[in-house]
Amino acid sequence: MDTPDRPRAAAAAGFEDSPVFNFINNLSPIPPPKPLDTAHNVQLFKSSDLAPVSSIFASPHVNPAKETKVLIRDESVQLPQELHSPSSVRTRICPSGSFRMIRCKDIVSESCNITCQLNEASIDSSDHTSNSTGQLSQSIQDAAGSMESNKDQCGDGKTDLTMSQECTGLEGMNLDESGLDKMDSSHSGIVVHENQLSEQNNDEPAAYNGDYMITHQSSSDMLTLAVTSGTETQPVDDTQKSDDPYSCESFLDDQPSGYCAQNSVHEPHLYWTGAVEGAAVAYTPQTLPGALQSQLMPCNKLNEPKDHMPTEQNALPQHLRGMRRRSLFNEKAGVSNKGVDKASDHHPVNSTTPKCKTISGDNSKPLRTPPCALPGIGLHLNALAAIPKEKLEIQSTINELSNLIGPSGSSPAPSEQIIINDDFNQTTDVATAEASSQGSPKKKRQKFDNGDGTSCKRCSCKKSKCLKLYCECFAAGVYCSEPCSCIGCLNNQSHTETVLSTRQQIESRNPLAFAPKVIHTSESGLELGDFSNKTPASARHKRGCNCKKSSCLKKYCECFQGGVGCSISCRCEGCKNAFGKREGAAVLGIEEPKQGLEKKNVCVKEEKSEIDKQLVIYQTADTAPAENVLTTPSMVECRPLACLPPPSSKKSSKKPRSSTKLTGHPSRLCNLQAPPKTDIMLSPFENYPEMVLGDSTSDILNGNSSPQTSVKVVSPNKKRISPPRMGTRLSPICTIGRKLILKSIPSFPSLGGDVNNEDPKAKLPAP
DNA sequence: GAGTTTGAAACT
């Protein structure tokens, strides 16, 4: 299977001659994932192995569905983390259906969550562990076997447990992905691995990575499920996800049914679900970042180098690894923190979170979810930033490989990845910006934001008792923790019921209230797709901002804070959002603030220069910033597009946007807007996931099913992929990859069935 | 660290 694929890819890419290609051939005997359609892969993967596809896709509403979707995407990205992060662990679904709160535990966990979720969703919602294990056991075993074999390859010499694990994990990841999304898997998987590796070993030679990747791919086909399962059930590595002392601490695992609230990551269901999802999103980027980053990174040239995991990590026990990841995630947030993060990076333990107590189980202030949680959107960025150049390079190499390989198997994935990357870039940009901005003094407030708001936050609530959206912690679906300086805080474990009830109330008012504010995913692509094929940045502000004085150049602006450009849905005035002006709206003639587009139009260019400057500053400030710069341009280009389709609009205020989009893109929008809340479980987050994943999935699906998507596929450049980014780094390769991918994409029928876009949610029965 | 600004969230 694989070998042929690779060759194909290589051939397609014309890399046959390339040493890399040769190397790959040599290294990876194992066939890459089937060329199955990415979508199919996903389905296959899940359906056949894990759970019925229908379950996954079918029910957008249900967390599972969403999760699955998310997972799908995330998997590619996140999986790697899972591998690393034991803590990550699994999301548990609280039998009770209660919410699960995410604790700071770590971003890692989040990422894990994703995986877990996927697993759960696909496999079994009920008992992830037991079930998954049972089902997965075989796959796992297989995977293990393959992995071992791979390990050798991977090992290059470095067969550390971590490595092996990673390899396994990676493989698993890949496999999963392959199963799910080959598309992503190829790249993402690889990337992720690299990232992971990089994390562990910053210095890891590219070669190693390459090997790794290669193995990946090769093995990926086989192991797909196994890995996943491994991640959850197994701990193969870390596994233990929860087991990891660090990772989730008792919360995750221990949490009895009741509220899992404490459970950090895993259970995202309600309350937390959102957070989790968000996290996923956010993290995704991080995790994804691996893949994405790799792609993006290369393109963007993230500078951050060293932050990633120190070589030490290799030696580090799994636990530590988990920590690392966390730290990475945190990094994201931490990126903002910068210096600190960097330091932390080296030492996973520290790194992650001072704020988020990773380990401590203080009741007084529950751990917060690290940036993790949300992420949505944000965290990822950090991760990206954190990624060392080396990694980038590696990634590039990987990309090449992936391109070669990927194409054969999963074209779509790349596109998605790319998209994701874009998102990440944005996020990263934001993060970097934030970091730069936060710079020194503000650190007090530093939150580990993902952008989505999922990150670990510190609130200072005085009157809201941390039970309102004013409270970032609450909004992020995390309990307040020590870092918080809140007064009269009820957002803690001891008031779980109150928290949940409050949350429900808020959700009842606004189902998307807890959804990440910014969606990084490719949604835009879909949405954009509606408008036009050209989708620029994937990330979009869910609701849109209403900035008047900040010109969308400050954190006051959610869009800016989220690292995304303003969209049509925004009602901002004098928008100068460096990540993308609302200009598009103006162009579209959609909503323009009173001030008028004219101004914007006129000023836009000038502003751009300013923005660019800012971006540059950010970049300079942070290592990663380079991305920003790179991205910005793309962003700029994209902007208009981005503006076009606001991903989702909350039901509440911003009518026009949502309406417009909705009409245009019922499928996604519907999901977003009308979150199907069947249950509490469904919580807004569900929507979010859909949003996030949905994008990817939907996109994929759409590609298959809907012409729009197809369009996307056809013209990747326009849509998701932001040329600039691509160009920045990998350009050649990346582009090639894209092309290949794109070509392949059409083939994917995959999810279409599920996704179809239509509103899955309606279908979702709800668990 | 205190005070101001800002815009989202909440309320009417």
Place this chain on the structure above:
DNA sequence: CAGTTTCAAACTC
């Protein structure tokens, strides 16, 4: 649904 108030973060000094 629109307008106002409340709130806490973001920002400035």
